[in-house]
Amino acid sequence: MSIKNVAANQPDSFEFTKENLLIKDLILKKYPKTKIQSSVMPLLSLAQSQNNNWIPLVAIKYIAALLDMPYIKVYEVATFYSMYNLAPVGDYFVQVCTTTPCMIRGSSKIVDVCKKYISEKENQISKNKKCSWVEVECLGACVNAPMMQINDNYFEDLDEKSAEKIIKDLMIDKLPKPGSYRNRKNSAPEKNRKTLLETINAK
Ligand code: FES
Structure with missing residues (x-):
């Protein structure tokens, strides 16, 4: 934190x-x-x-x-509370969850993307004033880890590639779609899997 x-x-x-x-x-x-x-x-x-x-x-x-x-x-x-900002933030305020479930699922790569495309340090606004980012504790969407919150929306089931695309789009005012980036419906299992025993579809 x-x-x-x-x-x-x-x-x-x-x-x-x-x-x-x-x-x-x-x-x-x-x-x-x-x-x-x-x-x-x-x-x-x-x-x-x-x-x-x-x-x-x-x-x-x-x-x-x-x-x-x-x-x-x-x-x-x-x-x-991390939801209150006591200093100016970018037009797009990116909060990357780095608590254990998101960390295990690769949130450090998302932090690296923020460092690369927004600013080297958290709480710094990008040169074009569009974005700033910060690491936060669990945002309550662990089942869709790793994830980040941008303004009022959640972006979930991310990986390095999807996070990179989202941040690059924000930097040019192109608004990415919120939700799962593995095409899940909310937190439902992928590929219509109904039970944990259906491992055949779980890849
Ligand atoms: S640990 Fe990231 S949303 Fe809960």
């Missing part, structure tokens, strides 16, 4: 837009009044989506004030 990257250049102010203030009210309504601080996570996500996929420190302070929470508590949440 990488250490959270916090932007050196920070904006001076942040507040929700008119539309997002309405969404904020809808979010707060979902929580009992005595547990309102539990809405910290969706509010952080809302701030991130408003601010080009990253959360400035002033937004963390803003949410802390909204929820009457100490700043450090909101900061702890924002730094704990």
Whole structure:
């Protein structure tokens, strides 16, 4: 797991837009009044989506004030979860899972592809500003390992070749199709295999 990257250049102010203030009210309504601080996570996500996929420190302070929470508590949440970015990311934000199932199935090759085509180090935005990448812990799609998340979509059952094609396409704003790259339907077995005993089709 990488250490959270916090932007050196920070904006001076942040507040929700008119539309997002309405969404904020809808979010707060979902929580009992005595547990309102539990809405910290969706509010952080809302701030991130408003601010080009990253959360400035002033937004963390803003949410802390909204929820009457100490700043450090909101900061702890924002730094704990990999889904929150505290520094600018590329238009296409590539998160490569490198936890054990993905690692066993070759995620290091996907990391190498990111290093080659996006940037040598994670959290660096590519020269054309299109992409940045980061290693993350399990994204819950182990059955389709190895995989990566790009913005809101999952790309699964990857190998070096398919990952390379996806990243190259992103660099020229060509949007690749999400899902399995071994033509599986979601996480169903390949080649219509129905049971684990049907090894004949498992190649
Ligand atoms: S280990 Fe990669 S998705 Fe779970």
